[in-house]
Amino acid sequence: MRILGLYNYWIFIFLMMVGFYILISRRNLVKKILGLNIFQTSVFIFYISMGKITGGTPPILVEGSEEVIYSNPLPHVLILTAIVVGVSTTAVALALVVRIKEAYGTIEGDEISAMDNQIPF
């Protein structure tokens, strides 16, 4: 039961490994970015589920009910920042892929590495 009760962490680990596997195994530059996104998203889920308390309400202060149990809002706010960071990383990565496509004519990592190795610099 204990293992099933922690299912949110299993989802986190599963997503993390899926993303990481894509990152390592794929050679296509866009697919690598997708893997990176899944990898980062797993961390978002980790943070968000961490703040949840069983029976907790949204963290909104209602008059006359100071004794309410509420979920911790701080991890949610932190992860908003991390999402922004993730989006900007993806944007920069995609911009780089566009420029790589223009300069090399391909977005396959193997072919690009082969072209890189042809000319000594």
Added chain:
Amino acid sequence: MINHLPILQVIVPLMAAPVAALVRKRGVAWFITVLATWASLAIAVLLLLDVRDGGTIRYALGGWAAPWGIEYRVDTVSAYVLVIVAGIGAIVTPYALLSVRREIGVKQAPLFYSALLLCLCGLLGITITGDVFNLFVFLEISSISAYALIAMGPDRRALHAAYKYLIMGSIGATFIVIGIGMMYMMTGTLNMADLARLLPSVGGRTVTVAFAFLAVGISLKLALFPLHQWLPDAYAYAPSTVTAFLASTATKVAFYVLLRVVFSVFGVVFAFETMSLHWALLPLAIVAVLFASLTAVYQGNVKRLLAYSSVAQIGYMILGVSLATVTGLTAGLLHLFNHAVIKGALFLAMGAVMYRVGSVRIEAMQGLAKRMPWTMAAFVAGGFSLIGVPLTVGFVSKWYLVLGAIENDMWLVAFFVLVGSLLAVAYIWKVAEAAYFKDYIGDLDVREAPLGLLVPMWALVVANFYFGVDANLTVGVARQAAELLLGVGP
């Protein structure tokens, strides 16, 4: 005003960045950048003086008190790193004017300066903050701007190098966020001082895993062997100014983060006794020194050669940490400063060669000393310092490193440090031989680099010798910082 110095340290380059991007003239953008970096240096020096007199400065952002709000903390360690980062920024930006004119398009130049300022802002922010999540945000600010800066390199391979750096860097940053999340889970705080207080009482497997994630994530950013693959390409193909700037600051700041997390947050007892971190770091550091130095000997591109040498120098710094003694840590911190001035000078010399010759291959440098005597002299002087010849800064840090190793009865480690230095002789000699003892075969119109490039380069070379002869200041600050990190002494 004087009370707000910690926040001004970050705000000045942060605010100057959009201004530099918005003015469409590259000269004006450059001027704003120089002003901002020199202001940053002035602030950093004031902070260091303040800290040496009056102890740790604590600054609550927006007036929110420490564990809840973000706190900026300046102690000897961070003030020391701030001065190094801001100082390198202040020396590199005047150099940028001519180098950028040659290597980067008119349209991109203002954006280039903007990204450079953002990168500086991120690096300073990492150093000054006392909040682990804030540290992650600044880490990403500096990394994302660094990806863009590297991609602006003149060769198309710069794009691929920047992409590879982006993937590796993002993995590292994500590992760091996971580590931070686990620490928060166990303690409910993100403030470093608070974490240091609460973590020992919590313990357990989550803290162990958090430590592992943080150590791997930071090692990726640090380019510790074997996580260094992104570094040689990124440094070899980036614009000359960027290479000089990043090589002297980015990995140094990552090293600082490692020190902060290991010593200030987790503590010596947990890191070295419970987790035996030194048995992970020591072999990796030695392999880094030997393997990277050996690889450097076989490089044909001098910027790439110096990049591999950087990986080796990072090995020396980590070696100092893994000794976990005051002498060892002093050596690591000294090498942080010394390597910044050494590699700064060497990469600036290569930037001048790139400016005149248009290539940094060894073949292109044959007999170049006759054409560009001052530039090649700067390279050789920097090379001496890299090897560790007496009267240079490189000697001072290697001396302390060998001393630290012998104090711990690790004679073999001291031996490997000397082998690393011998390998440095080999790869520096390769370049010097080509430049001084071969006949010049290149274009006839190649002349000495202009003063705008020579002055910053020689400023760093002079620093190499000045701090090599009079090491009291640097050794004093480094020792004070090492004692602070280890929690011994005053």
